[in-house]
Each structure stands twice: as C-alpha cells, then as structure tokens.
Amino acid sequence: MGFGKPPAEFDERRLSVVRDSFGPSLRLVADTLSLRLDSVEATGEVATAPRPVHIAAGVLPAGTVAAQRITVAGLHDGRPVLRFRAHWYCTTDLGPAWDLRPTGWHVTVDGDAPLDVDIRFPVPLDRMAATSPSYTANCAVNAVPFVCAAPPGIRTTADLPQIVAALGPS
Incomplete structure (x- = not known):
C-alpha cells in the first residue's frame, strides 16, 4: 500500500x-x-x-x-x-x-433523506487486528443458508433476503 x-x-x-x-x-x-x-x-x-x-x-x-x-x-x-x-x-x-476516527465506518448519504452515520468499533486498538476480520466475514458466513436455498445460478445480495446474524439455537 x-x-x-x-x-x-x-x-x-x-x-x-x-x-x-x-x-x-x-x-x-x-x-x-x-x-x-x-x-x-x-x-x-x-x-x-x-x-x-x-x-x-x-x-x-x-x-x-x-x-x-x-x-x-x-x-x-x-x-x-x-x-x-x-x-x-x-x-x-x-x-x-x-x-x-481511530476505528469504524463513516457513511454519508446525500439526497431526499440525508444521513451522516458513524459506526465505531468498541474494541481496544491493541485487540483490533484479532477482532476486525469478523466485521468482514460475518455477513458472508450468515448468508450460507440463504445461498444454499436459492435457485441455481448466479445470485447477488439484491436477490437474497436481508442477512442478519442467527444469535440463538435454530
């Protein structure tokens, strides 16, 4: 880089x-x-x-x-x-x-309903290297059942339901 x-x-x-x-x-x-x-x-x-x-x-x-x-x-x-x-x-x-900012994401949306959102990661900086991969991987891991249930072919996130974490027993 x-x-x-x-x-x-x-x-x-x-x-x-x-x-x-x-x-x-x-x-x-x-x-x-x-x-x-x-x-x-x-x-x-x-x-x-x-x-x-x-x-x-x-x-x-x-x-x-x-x-x-x-x-x-x-x-x-x-x-x-x-x-x-x-x-x-x-x-x-x-x-x-x-x-x-020390960590996190900043999202701005200009338009009819403008937004300015900060998403901070409440993790000490010395633990960030061990924690941050989860911020990327969790969505893909939680999408597995929906991708498997989808009809054959190429799918995008627009074709799938909103992906949220399953936090308890199924």
Missing part, C-alpha cells in the same frame, strides 16, 4: 486494481437503486507522517506515506452519483490533517 515510501512513489496502477475490486459492488448498488452508471473511476491521494510512526511492521519515517484515501465513483452524465471512499492509515496524525 506504499506505507513508509516517499509520497511521489504512489503507484497509480493501484487505482485500477481498486476500481476493478470495488466497481462491481458500486454497480450492484446502482442497479438496485435503478441508477444508470456510464462509467466507474478511481482517484487517490496520500498523506504523510509528520514524525516517525511505530507500527508492528517497523517504523514509518517522518515525511513518508502513512495514509491513503481512495475514492471509487460511479458516474452518470459526467458527474458522480455514487461514491465509495476508503481511508487506509497507520496513524491519525497526518500531514495534511484528515478527519479520521
């Missing part, structure tokens, strides 16, 4: 990988909302560490990349109608300063 490298070494090829990774999900959301996308584009920027940052993999020297912000946008008539933005960072102390 380029952490610890000079900012000029940001690999622009990463943008096409991120576009190709997140673009299909953005298109699925657009299809579900009956929005037509003409294209999907990705942009990126980096921020540096103003002082040395100690992480598990070593030290990021001051002035090197400590964060990257990637935006994947679905465009219609040349303007973004859906946008996914990811911040990947090793510290929240950055130059230039970015509005980052």
